[in-house]
Amino acid sequence: MTRVFNFSAGPAALPEEVLSQAAAEMLDWHGSGMSVMEMSHRGKEFTSIIEQALADVRELMQVPAGYQVLFMQGGGLGENAIVPLNLLGRNNKVDIVETGSWSAKSRAEAARYGDLHLAASGLRAEAKQGKYTSIPAVADWRVRSDAAYLHICGNETIDGVEFFDFPDMAALGAPDVPLVVDVSSHILSRPLDVSKCGLLFGGAQKNIGPAGLTLVIVRDDLLDQAHALCPSAFNYKLVAANGSMYNTPPTYSIYIAGLVFQWLKRQGGVAAMAERNAAKASLLYDALDQSELYITHVEHACRSRMNVPFFLRDESLNEAFLAGAKARGLLQLKGHKSVGGMRASLYNAMPLAGVQALVDYLKEFEKSHG
Amino acid sequence: MTRVFNFSAGPAALPEEVLSQAAAEMLDWHGSGMSVMEMSHRGKEFTSIIEQALADVRELMQVPAGYQVLFMQGGGLGENAIVPLNLLGRNNKVDIVETGSWSAKSRAEAARYGDLHLAASGLRAEAKQGKYTSIPAVADWRVRSDAAYLHICGNETIDGVEFFDFPDMAALGAPDVPLVVDVSSHILSRPLDVSKCGLLFGGAQKNIGPAGLTLVIVRDDLLDQAHALCPSAFNYKLVAANGSMYNTPPTYSIYIAGLVFQWLKRQGGVAAMAERNAAKASLLYDALDQSELYITHVEHACRSRMNVPFFLRDESLNEAFLAGAKARGLLQLKGHKSVGGMRASLYNAMPLAGVQALVDYLKEFEKSHG
Numbered sequence: 001m002t003r004v005f006n007f008s009a010g011p012a013a014l015p016e017e018v019l020s021q022a023a024a025e026m027l028d029w030h031g032s033g034m035s036v037m038e039m040s041h042r043g044k045e046f047t048s049i050i051e052q053a054l055a056d057v058r059e060l061m062q063v064p065a066g067y068q069v070l071f072m073q074g075g076g077l078g079e080n081a082i083v084p085l086n087l088l089g090r091n092n093k094v095d096i097v098e099t100g101s102w103s104a105k106s107r108a109e110a111a112r113y114g115d116l117h118l119a120a121s122g123l124r125a126e127a128k129q130g131k132y133t134s135i136p137a138v139a140d141w142r143v144r145s146d147a148a149y150l151h152i153c154g155n156e157t158i159d160g161v162e163f164f165d166f167p168d169m170a171a172l173g174a175p176d177v178p179l180v181v182d183v184s185s186h187i188l189s190r191p192l193d194v195s196k197c198g199l200l201f202g203g204a205q206k207n208i209g210p211a212g213l214t215l216v217i218v219r220d221d222l223l224d225q226a227h228a229l230c231p232s233a234f235n236y237k238l239v240a241a242n243g244s245m246y247n248t249p250p251t252y253s254i255y256i257a258g259l260v261f262q263w264l265k266r267q268g269g270v271a272a273m274a275e276r277n278a279a280k281a282s283l284l285y286d287a288l289d290q291s292e293l294y295i296t297h298v299e300h301a302c303r304s305r306m307n308v309p310f311f312l313r314d315e316s317l318n319e320a321f322l323a324g325a326k327a328r329g330l331l332q333l334k335g336h337k338s339v340g341g342m343r344a345s346l347y348n349a350m351p352l353a354g355v356q357a358l359v360d361y362l363k364e365f366e367k368s369h370g
Numbered sequence: 371m372t373r374v375f376n377f378s379a380g381p382a383a384l385p386e387e388v389l390s391q392a393a394a395e396m397l398d399w400h401g402s403g404m405s406v407m408e409m410s411h412r413g414k415e416f417t418s419i420i421e422q423a424l425a426d427v428r429e430l431m432q433v434p435a436g437y438q439v440l441f442m443q444g445g446g447l448g449e450n451a452i453v454p455l456n457l458l459g460r461n462n463k464v465d466i467v468e469t470g471s472w473s474a475k476s477r478a479e480a481a482r483y484g485d486l487h488l489a490a491s492g493l494r495a496e497a498k499q500g501k502y503t504s505i506p507a508v509a510d511w512r513v514r515s516d517a518a519y520l521h522i523c524g525n526e527t528i529d530g531v532e533f534f535d536f537p538d539m540a541a542l543g544a545p546d547v548p549l550v551v552d553v554s555s556h557i558l559s560r561p562l563d564v565s566k567c568g569l570l571f572g573g574a575q576k577n578i579g580p581a582g583l584t585l586v587i588v589r590d591d592l593l594d595q596a597h598a599l600c601p602s603a604f605n606y607k608l609v610a611a612n613g614s615m616y617n618t619p620p621t622y623s624i625y626i627a628g629l630v631f632q633w634l635k636r637q638g639g640v641a642a643m644a645e646r647n648a649a650k651a652s653l654l655y656d657a658l659d660q661s662e663l664y665i666t667h668v669e670h671a672c673r674s675r676m677n678v679p680f681f682l683r684d685e686s687l688n689e690a691f692l693a694g695a696k697a698r699g700l701l702q703l704k705g706h707k708s709v710g711g712m713r714a715s716l717y718n719a720m721p722l723a724g725v726q727a728l729v730d731y732l733k734e735f736e737k738s739h740g
Contacts, residue, residue: 003398020396040381229482
C-alpha cells in the first residue's frame with residue numbers, strides 16, 4: 001500500500017496513526033467484543049468515549065467555564081440555519097461580515113430567518129480571479145449594537161482568507177452583541193480565543209474527523225433564545241442538557257474524533273500544531289511568491305494557513321499540472337469549482353513532508369513549463 | 371478476540387464480514403492510497419460509492435420510479451421535525467396514529483409545526499407494564515381526508531409493536547393523503563411496500579449502518595411543499611436535486627451502509643432476510659410463550675420481529691438475569707428505561723445462533739430460578 005499526500009479541502013487527510021488504531025479496534029473495542037459502531041450510545045463503553053472526547057475538546061481549545069461543548073449533526077451548512085433557529089427567537093437582527101464564499105452562504109441562509117444586515121463585505125464583484133482577497137478593515141465595519149449576533153467565518157475554505165484575531169465587539173461599538181464564528185476549517189489548527197465568542201461551530205471533516213459530525217461551542221446565556229420552530233434535535237439547550245445525546249449521536253464519528261484529539265495531545269496540543277502549520281504554510285507561500293508561473297491573490301495579512309488557493313498564470317497548463325501531481329501521489333489539488341485554479345489544504349494531518357513534496361513539484365513543473 | 375451476541379436496539383450489531391472489510395480497507399480503499407474517511411465527497415472514488423449505495427437501496431427495497439432516495443443527517447428524532455418542515459408548507463394539517471413511544475415523540479414534535487390530529491391511539495395509559503400493546507383497528511382510525519399527511523411508526527423500537535401491512539389510504543377514506551412511515555427499526559428486515567407511502571424515513575443505526583446517517587425515500591410530488599423556514603441542508607428538494615450532496619454527506623457512514631447493502635444482496639436480499647427474521651422471532655417468542663417466568667404483552671398479530679420486549683414476572687430477578695446473560699456474551703438486553711424489563715433486538719445482523727443462545731439461556735435461567 002502506498003499512502004498519498006491528500007490536499008483535499010474536506011473530507012480531508014487524517015493521521016495515519018488514527019486510522020491504524022481504528023482498523024485494529026474495528027471488530028473488538030478494548031475487549032468489549034463489539035465495534036464502536038455497534039455499541040449502544042447509552043452503554044458505559046460509549047459513554048466513556050464521548051465523555052473523554054468532550055473533555056479533550058475543552059482541554060485542547062481551553063474552553064472557559066460557562067460554555068457548552070456539543071456534538072451535533074448537519075455540518076457547516078446545516079448550522080447556517082441551526083444557528084439562527086437557536087439565536088433569533090427573541091431578537092431577529094443578524095449582522096454578518098462577508099469575507100468569502102462560506103460567509104456569503106451563511107448570509108443567504110440567515111436572511112431567511114432574520115432581519116439581515118451586512119456589516120462589511122470584502123467582495124470584489126468585478127474581479128475575474130480572487131473575488132475575496134481581504135478582510136475589510138475593522139474600523140469600517142458597521143455592526144448594529146442591538147443585533148442578536150454578528151457572524152463571521154474564521155477561515156474561508158474556498159477563498160483562503162483567515163482571521164488571525166477575532167474582533168473585539170466592544171471596539172466595534174457593540175459590546176453586547178455575541179460573536180458567532182464558523183471555525184470549520186481552522187478549528188484546532190492554532191489557539192482560538194473562545195472567550196471572545198458567543199458561539200463557534202464547525203463541521204468535523206477538515207481538522208477533526210469524519211464528515212457527519214459537527215462541533216458547537218456555545219456560551220450558556222445563548223441557550224435560551226431559540227425560535228419556536230427550532231427542531232428539538234438541533235436545539236442547543238436540549239442537546240446540552242442531554243450531554244449531546246438528546247438523539248442518537250454519530251457514535252463512530254465521535255470515536256474517530258476522539259482518537260484525533262488524543263493524537264493532537266501527543267503532538268503537543270494546539271500550540272504545537274500552530275507552529276507546524278505556520279511552517280507548512282510559509283514553505284508553500286514562499287515557493288509561490290518566488291515563482292513566475294504561479295500567482296496568489298489573497299492579501300498577506302489574511303492568507304489562510306489551512307487552505308491555499310493558487311493559480312497558474314497560464315491556465316492552459318492546469319490539466320498537465322494536475323496530472324503530474326497525481327503521478328507523484330499529490331492528490332486533490334484542483335481548486336473549488338466556483339474559484340478555479342488550484343488549492344492545497346494543509347490541515348493538521350498534512351505532514352511537512354507532504355508540503356515539501358508539493359513545493360518540489362511546483363519548482364519542477366515550473367522548470368519544465370516556465 | 372471474542373465477538374459477543376449484541377442485542378442492542380441501536381446502534382446495533384453489524385455483520386462481521388462488513389466490519390472485517392472496513393478494517394482491511396481503512397488505510398487504502400481500492401488502491402486509492404486514502405481511507406474513505408479522507409476522500410473528497412466530490413471525487414470519483416466517493417461518487418462511485420454513493421451512487422452504488424443509492425442504487426442498492428432502490429434494488430433491495432424495490433423503490434418504484436417517481437421516488438427519490440436521499441441520504442441525510444439528524445436521525446429519526448431529527449426527521450420528526452424535518453418531515454413537517456418539508457411537508458406542511460402549504461397545508462398544515464397533520465394526522466398521526468400513535469402505537470408506541472416513537473409515534474408519541476413524532477406526535478409531540480409535529481404538533482409544534484402543524485394542526486395535529488390524533489387519528490387513533492393504542493395507548494393504555496392505565497397499564498403498569500405494556501402501555502402500547504396493539505395497533506388500533508384500522509376501521510376505527512379517523513383520518514382527515516384533507517390532511518397534508520398521515521404519520522405512522524412502522525415498528526416501535528421501544529414497545530415492540532410492528533405493522534405488517536401499511537394501511538390503504540383509500541380504505542381510510544383519505545385517498546389523497548400521503549402516508550409517512552418511520553421505518554427506522556424494520557427497514558430492510560422484510561419487503562416494505564414503498565408504493566403505499568408518500569415518504570419513508572429511518573435512522574441507519576439499526577439495520578443499515580452507523581448512527582449519524584438517515585435514509586429518506588420520498589415521492590416526487592411531495593418535494594415542493596416545504597415550510598418557509600425549512601433549513602436548506604434538510605430540504606428534500608435541494609438534497610434530491612444535488613444527489614444527496616447539497617452539503618457534505620456523512621461519507622464514511624454511507625460507505626459502511628453500502629457494504630451492508632452488498633452483504634444483504636449476498637444473503638439473498640430482503641425476502642431472504644424476512645424468512646430468517648421470522649424464524650428468529652418465532653424461536654424467541656415461542657420460548658417466551660412456553661415459560662412461566664417470562665411474560666410479553668404485545669398482541670400476537672403485531673409482535674415486532676425486530677424488537678422483543680419481555681419481562682420477568684419476578685422483577686427482583688432482573689439484575690441476576692442480566693448478569694448471567696452478560697457472562698454468556700449475551701449483551702445489551704436491558705429494556706428501555708421508559709418501559710423497564712428486557713428487550714432483545716433481532717436485526718438482520720443477529721444470527722440465528724445468537725437467538726438460539728438467548729433461548730438456551732432463558733430456559734437455563736428459568737430452570738435455576740423458576
